[in-house]
Amino acid sequence: MATHTPHIELNTPQSAPMSNPLAGFRQMMSNALIITRREVADSFRDWRILAPIVILTFLFPFLAQFVATQFTNYVDSFGARLIGERTVPFLLMIVGFFPISISLVIALETFVGEKERRSLEPLLSTPLTNTELYIGKTLAAMIPPLLSSFGGMAVYMLSLFFGEYQWRPQFLLVVQIILLTGVQALVMVAGAVVVSSQTNSTRAANLLASFIIIPMALIIQGESVIMFMAPDADSPRGIGALWAIIIGMMVVAVLFLRVGNSIFNREELLGNIIDKLNIRGFFAKVWRYARAVDDNGTPAKNLIEWYSRAIPYTLHQIRPAIKIAGVVFIIGFVAGNLVAMHPDFRLPLPPQDVLLTMRGQLHDFVFRVEVLPMGFILDQNIRVVILTFMLGMFSFGVMGLVIPPITLAVLGYICGTVFVAGYNPIILAGSILPHGVIELTVLLITSASALAMGAVVTRPPKGSTVGHAWTVRLGDSIKLFIGVILPGLLIAAAVESIITPRIALWSLGMM
Amino acid sequence: MIECHDLTKDFGTFRAVDRINLNVPAGSVLALLGANGAGKTTTVRMMTSILQPTSGTARIAGYEVTESPAQVRAHVGVLTEQHGLYERMKGMDYLAFFGRVYHLPDSETRKRALKLMEQFGLTFALDKRLGEYSKGMKQKLALVRAMLHNPPVLLLDEPTSAMDPVSAKQVRDAIIDLQKESRTFLITTHNLTEAQILANKIAIIRHGKIIANGTFDELARQFVGDPIMELRVNGELNGFAKDLADTVNILESGTDWIRYRTSQPQQDNPNVLRRAMGLGIEVVTLAPITQTLEDIYLRVVREDEGITEETA
DSSP states (O other): OOOOOOOOOOOOOOOOOOOOHHHHHHHHHHHHHHHHHHHHHHHHHOOOHHHHHHHHHHHHHHHHHHHHHHHHHHTTTTTTTHHHHHHHHHHHHHHHHHHHHHHHHHHHHHIIHHHHOHHHHHHHHHSSOHHHHHHHHHHHHHHHHHHHHHHHHHHHHHHHHHHHTOOOHHHHHHHHHHHHHHHHHHHHHHHHHHHHTOOOOOHHHHHHHHHHHHHHHHHHHHHHHHHHHHTTTOOOOOOOOHHHHHHHHHHHHHHHHHHHHHHSHHEEEEETOOOOOOOHHHHHHHHHHHSSSSSSOOSSSSSHHHIIIIIHHHHHTTTTHHHHHHHHHHHHHHHHHHHSSGGGGGOOOOHHHHHTTHHHHHHHHHGGGGGSSSSHHHHHHHHHHHHHHHHHHHHTTGGGGGGGHHHHHHHHHHHHHHHHOOOOOHHHHHHHHHHHHHHHHHHHHEEEEEEEEHGGEEEEEEEEHHHHHHHHHHHHHHHHIIIHHHHHHHHHHHHHHHHHHHHHHHTOOOO | EEEEEEEEEEETTEEEEEEEEEETTTTOOOEEEEOOOOOOOOOOHHHHSSSSSSEEEEEEETTEOOOOOOOHHHHHEEEEOOOOOOOTHHHHHHHHHHHHTTTTOOOHHHHHHHHHHTTTTOOOGTTTTTGOOOHHHHHHHHHHHTTTTSSEEEEEEEETOOOHHHHHHHHHHHHHEEEETEEEEEESSSSSHHHHOOSEEEEETTTTEEEEEOHHHHHIIIIOSOEEEEEEESOOOOTTTHHHTTSEEEEEESSSSEEEEEEEEEHHHHHHHHHHHHHTOOEEEHHHHHHHHHHHHHHHHHHHHHHHHHHH
């Protein structure tokens, strides 16, 4: 039989031109939207998704509108019109939130469901990039619930605007609620991807989803309290605290998206799946890295090697985080100082001369042991450190840059106040520096370590999985806590309790 | 078209694929055989740039899998172990979606989809939801998906496993047709008869290592030895088997049959016939005993087991 070699038509997808970022972005979005369109159409084929969306868009807003009107009239009859007025925007937020909670269901279905049904692999075999797949699926999970959410909010507002209530809300408050709804949907979907990465069954993913639902419910509760009680609830500029929440949620959403994007890659998706929680194995691994002299988990042979190799290695590894924390510390100190410069916020300190006339009382005060016991100081500082680690762990390291710098802001404020009051700087230095030098160094390392541990999930080192990278950094944090932070805090507490008071009194000329 | 050099994949401490070397020229079919968990799927996933090799290289259609993953995936059609169809979609919509993913114009997708669906006898199901498809229909649709963008390389995991004999024949015919058009295939299968029919070369993978690689004849010679002939006669042999022992290697014999192994059938068989006729023995048949790929496969695996045990 004669064989022939015909022309083979190769259909190479258009690759994004690297030289033109805008064209590259357009190409990426165009590819992502192919996925989005399919998934959205698929969602709308499922009556189990469609039915709640229709109900929440077209029926629930009328119910909310009815409740708002009735409740306002009811509390008005008791002269509490304000409560009714504040309930109306609160219900707008609720009307918006209910449909976006479906985005979580869709996201878990679209990410884990596909893994479970093994329909992801044919898609992974196409030329689409990981990011295109991720964006496409994220948008698909968000679009139907957001359409329902915004539709429902429009129905609610219009029914109140043209109905009996004649509601005329502050424009920016409505903008805030719309933004909150959008950003909350984004956080939930991005969080669902992270949750999905830890499981290969929809059932397990639904169970893990409580890690998203519970914090989100707490945030909603906080937002509702703010909407009722904020002093600027009727401000035409919107509620300040809500702006802060919007910005905070945007940061969290961006960080979640980064984590999701790094997790949503072919290797991870088809790699090992954790469905069984091996707590003993996990702690053994963390402990191994706490003892390790490198990132490969090579254990230190003895305490001397641990101190001479393991700890310097980890400090070197978190050097960028130390630099960032250092900058934030300086900003905190300067901010505190600036606040002290403002007459409205300054403490009414007595002039230095008056203080010196009180020498005797001060001497007795400082040397009453129960005033500055070492255990109390240590306890307070350890609480700050643990809180920093815990919150840093669940906030991608962000809270690691918030809690310790508060101390610096307070310090800056005290320094500014004392400086403005005209005190001799030696008094200030004597009261702060002896223990402060140790305490601040330890706090800086704490802050940097929490940042490094939390942030590593957003950008794991090349060739490492998110889980492994996080475990290594957790081991590093424990290493620094045991080897540097705890001993440092012990020494600082001892100095603050015993040495600092004497130096402070000496600087006042009392010793 | 497919070249792998020392391709290796580790999952933690487990080595799934261990320094495999493969070379499949354009227009040929390689059957990759092996037990479940031998490393076939991992190899295919590395060839489609889904998994990153731990070490070694693979070039598919001229593109290196780690350097040009998108190009590799654009030039490869993959039939995955699990077909992973979207059950709520209709057949045509499903293919249209993948056509868009590969940036085919809609009209071109439709044209190709209709042609392939007709070739596989699925035209009647174009507007049916995939959830209504039978297992075999789903597999054929997944094959159509893999072929839709006209790729020069096709990696097919168990292409006919769920099909009835007629459908399996359709698929085999399609593979043969495409092979004639210089398409290159890597097929992983447990169906050894099918592999024997389709493959130009056969590779056997065990514990992540290629333990045999060659054409059917090469493997048969290497692992099963020279051809075995069977002589059947009318009546009894009456010691003829003993007489032949100086000419050929007699393996076994009965009252009216003999089996012998020969490295030179062209010389030995006429000689055997001449001697039989000289003794007045009426020969009914003289034919080779068919060696199947199954024989070769089992032999290869047994030998490797022996080596593994010895090493252990």
